[in-house]
Amino acid sequence: MQNLIEAFVLGIVEGLTEFLPVSSTGHLLLLGHFLGFESNGKTFEVLIQLGAILAILLVYFRRLLDIALRLPSDPAARRFVIGVLVAFLPAAIIGALLHGFIKGVLFNPLIVCCALIAGGLVLLVVDELELQEKYTDATAFTLPMYLKIGFFQCLAMIPGVSRSGATIVGAMLLGASKRAAAEFSFFLAMPTMAGAFAYDLLKSYKDLTFNDSMLIVIGFVAAFFSALIVVRSFLDFVSKRGFAVFAWWRIIVGLVGLAGLWIVG
Numbered sequence: 001m002q003n004l005i006e007a008f009v010l011g012i013v014e015g016l017t018e019f020l021p022v023s024s025t026g027h028l029l030l031l032g033h034f035l036g037f038e039s040n041g042k043t044f045e046v047l048i049q050l051g052a053i054l055a056i057l058l059v060y061f062r063r064l065l066d067i068a069l070r071l072p073s074d075p076a077a078r079r080f081v082i083g084v085l086v087a088f089l090p091a092a093i094i095g096a097l098l099h100g101f102i103k104g105v106l107f108n109p110l111i112v113c114c115a116l117i118a119g120g121l122v123l124l125v126v127d128e129l130e131l132q133e134k135y136t137d138a139t140a141f142t143l144p145m146y147l148k149i150g151f152f153q154c155l156a157m158i159p160g161v162s163r164s165g166a167t168i169v170g171a172m173l174l175g176a177s178k179r180a181a182a183e184f185s186f187f188l189a190m191p192t193m194a195g196a197f198a199y200d201l202l203k204s205y206k207d208l209t210f211n212d213s214m215l216i217v218i219g220f221v222a223a224f225f226s227a228l229i230v231v232r233s234f235l236d237f238v239s240k241r242g243f244a245v246f247a248w249w250r251i252i253v254g255l256v257g258l259a260g261l262w263i264v265g
Contacts, residue, residue, distance in 0.1 A: 006037045007215040011048055011222025018052040018193075018223070019186060019230050021123060021165030021246050022253070026112040029159055030257045033109045034264070043208065045107075046200040047216045049193045051223030056186055059231045067139075080139040087150035087167075088191040094154050096199065102157050113257040115160025120250030126169050127243045134175035138184035145174050153188065160254070163192065168243070179239045186231065 010028055017024040028045045032038070057064070070077040095102070135141055141149075152170025156163035164185040171181035208216075 003037070003211075003215060004218055006032075006035050007044070007218045008222050009035075010037065010044070011051065011219030012226045014045075014048050014219065015052050015055065015223035015226030015228075016230055018049065018227055019056070019164055019189065019234055021119075021162050021168055021243060022250050023112070023116060023119070023156075023160050023162035023165065024049075024052075025107075026116055026160035026162070027253070029107055029112050030109055030253070034260055043200055043204045043212070044216055044219060046196055048219035048223050050197050051220040051225075052227040053190060053193045053197065055224050055227035056189060056231050059228065060186065076139070079143070083141060083143055083146035084187055084191060086143060087146040087153065087188050088195070090147070090150040091153050091157070091192055092195055095157060095196065098157065099199065099203070102159075106158055108159075109257065109261055111158065112160035113254045113261065115158050116250045116254030116257070119161050119165055120247040120254065122169060123165060123243050123247035123250065126172055127247065131172055132175060133177040136177045136180050138176070138180045138187060141171075141174075141176065141184070145171075148174055149184065149188070153192065162250075163189065165246075178242060179235055182235055182238050 010031060013027050013031060014024050017027050025045055032045070067077050067080065071081065135145075149167055149170045152166045153163060155161050155166045164182075167185040167188055168178075168181045171184055172178065176184065
């Protein structure tokens, strides 16, 4: 029963943090560490992301459908789809090559804490920079810009860096407005998270027990509903207030995590 409750709590945390620049994986690893929650090969933390994926697909369904319907006749729609695939490519290749190293070595609470703090400091600096906003529409970046954002996303293979944080910072440094940068992180999340889910499931499905599957289902459902809340409100929030609150949250969580590791191990 305790494991079921922990899976539910971790699912809520996944959904609330997946699309914020605070690192959902980092939060799950830290919380799981201090709760004593151990998943089979760290698979739970990856597979419950499907809930967050479905949440963003639901929120963006009409827009995605519109883009799909325009593909045969609209060059802009085709360029955007190609752009998302181009941005996804670096993470797909590097993630597949380093999958074992990432889960075996980098999924470490100490690394997570340091990455949270460092990423928070970076986010504070970028949020205060007077950057020129060349792009206010996430679907209208250039193809080279999409590729560069894709390489920024690869930094998030270090747990605690944050996939959305890396893509948002990269897009802003390349000329995107805060809202456009955040929105593109949503679009890029779809193939990236779906790819990570499929790859991890393919690698680990034979080792999953019935109990593992139950925990993943509970975490998935919790992640879906909590992610809906974030996706519907995040863009308006960052457009008005920026990313400072998330930067400070990262720093505080990282420092508290370090203190916890020092005190209880």
